[in-house]
Amino acid sequence: MPDSDGRQQNTPPGAAAGAQLPAEAGSHPGVDETAQITLTFEDNRLASLVFGHYDQNLAHMERRLDILANANGNCVVVRGSPEASEQARRVLESLYERVSHGDTVTLGDIDGAIQETVFQGTLFPAPEKGSETPGSGSFEGISTRRRGFVKARNAAQNAYLRALRKNELVFADGPAGTGKTWLAVGWAVSLLESGQVDKLIITRPAVEAGERLGFLPGDMREKVDPYLRPIYDALYDFMEARHVERSLTTGMIEIAPLAFMRGRTLTSAVVLLDEAQNTTSMQMKMFLTRLGEGSRMIINGDPSQIDLPPGQRSGLIESLRVLTGIEGIGRVTFAEGDVVRHDLVRRIVAAYDAAAASDGVTAGRVRKEDATP
Numbered sequence: 421m422p423d424s425d426g427r428q429q430n431t432p433p434g435a436a437a438g439a440q441l442p443a444e445a446g447s448h449p450g451v452d453e454t455a456q457i458t459l460t461f462e463d464n465r466l467a468s469l470v471f472g473h474y475d476q477n478l479a480h481m482e483r484r485l486d487i488l489a490n491a492n493g494n495c496v497v498v499r500g501s502p503e504a505s506e507q508a509r510r511v512l513e514s515l516y517e518r519v520s521h522g523d524t525v526t527l528g529d530i531d532g533a534i535q536e537t538v539f540q541g542t543l544f545p546a547p548e549k550g551s552e553t554p555g556s557g558s559f560e561g562i563s564t565r566r567r568g569f570v571k572a573r574n575a576a577q578n579a580y581l582r583a584l585r586k587n588e589l590v591f592a593d594g595p596a597g598t599g600k601t602w603l604a605v606g607w608a609v610s611l612l613e614s615g616q617v618d619k620l621i622i623t624r625p626a627v628e629a630g631e632r633l634g635f636l637p638g639d640m641r642e643k644v645d646p647y648l649r650p651i652y653d654a655l656y657d658f659m660e661a662r663h664v665e666r667s668l669t670t671g672m673i674e675i676a677p678l679a680f681m682r683g684r685t686l687t688s689a690v691v692l693l694d695e696a697q698n699t700t701s702m703q704m705k706m707f708l709t710r711l712g713e714g715s716r717m718i719i720n721g722d723p724s725q726i727d728l729p730p731g732q733r734s735g736l737i738e739s740l741r742v743l744t745g746i747e748g749i750g751r752v753t754f755a756e757g758d759v760v761r762h763d764l765v766r767r768i769v770a771a772y773d774a775a776a777a778s779d780g781v782t783a784g785r786v787r788k789e790d791a792t793p
Contacts, residue, residue, distance in 0.1 A: 455502040457509050460495045461516055467494040469519040470512060477515070480527050481508055484534055510537045523568065528760055532559075532573030560585070562603070562610045564658045570606060576758040577603060583750035589708075589717045591740060594754025595769045600720040601694050605654035608690040608718070612672070617714070619671070619689040622651050623707075625678045625698045648675050651694060678703055687712035696721035696736040698728055704735025724776065
């Protein structure tokens with residue numbers, strides 16, 4: 421719609437953006453210059469979903485972006501620094517588009533939208549023509565029948581999904597709560613549902629029990645289920661429960677302890693090894709050599725949570741050192757700032773990392789992607 425000067429304003433469908441107006445310096449805490457943006461959405465009901473119950477989503481954005489956001493009906497007025505106000509506008513437009521497609525908005529979704537605006541605006545250049553990354557500077561995503569399209573929530577998750585697209589073998593290491601397992605399962609389900617692979621195989625070492633599986637009660641599934649519960653949780657998030665159970669019955673999805681991989685060649689499958697920090701050097705080498713034609717491997721782990729007996733070398737740490745730079749192998753390292761669970765989890769991880777660093781146990785983590793093009 422042209423403005424009073426005849427210039428065209430670019431606004432998303434369903435939203436009209438007001439002008440960004442300078443205000444008196446010092447009128448907002450922590451900034452020298454304050455700007456004001458007014459957004460008006462066409463649908464009152466959708467706008468209320470964006471703002472949240474009692475405007476809790478807006479309150480969350482205020483804390484994260486250091487802005488003030490006041491809603492009235494289908495309008496919201498945002499005040500803050502010019503950069504923060506513009507970022508808030510892009511976040512609100514993104515969330516409105518999300519609810520327009522029938523999706524819900526959680527606080528995690530808001531954090532993800534904030535991270536994406538940073539990604540688009542400052543962290544990365546626009547992708548080259550022909551890049552696999554869709555859009556201009558947008559986050560990667562995965563699509564499954566149950567969840568629909570799910571975007572990465574931060575730059576590290578985006579690097580992870582890019583690495584999964586480009587490499588046959590991907591390592592992801594970093595603290596708990598960063599979405600390593602969840603995204604890997606979602607990516608694997610998307611390949612399975614699209615027919616790019618015939619089977620999904622998920623495994624993890626069962627060392628936490630301190631017992632041999634043969635001495636535990638029940639059949640094999642009952643023996644290993646407690647150690648594989650996080651995998652099931654992720655599967656049920658991306659697939660209907662009846663489809664999961666049917667796939668387990670037919671063998672299209674296989675969940676088993678790592679010891680059961682010995683002697684096999686895994687073809688046309690996505691193979692996910694979770695909690696890889698608890699593999700021995702011999703177990704890791706055995707697993708890596710199972711890769712068959714048409715298959716992909718994903719290896720996740722947190723080097724700070726090794727449960728192996730003292731003095732026993734972690735297969736994950738060794739493989740990260742030995743396999744660096746090999747074509748077809750990607751690596752993404754997550755940091756405590758990439759935690760997407762409760763914000764308190766991020767602070768807990770940061771505190772433990774700081775304590776470990778002060779004791780000389782670790783030098784901390786730095787996010788990087790060693791994925792080959």
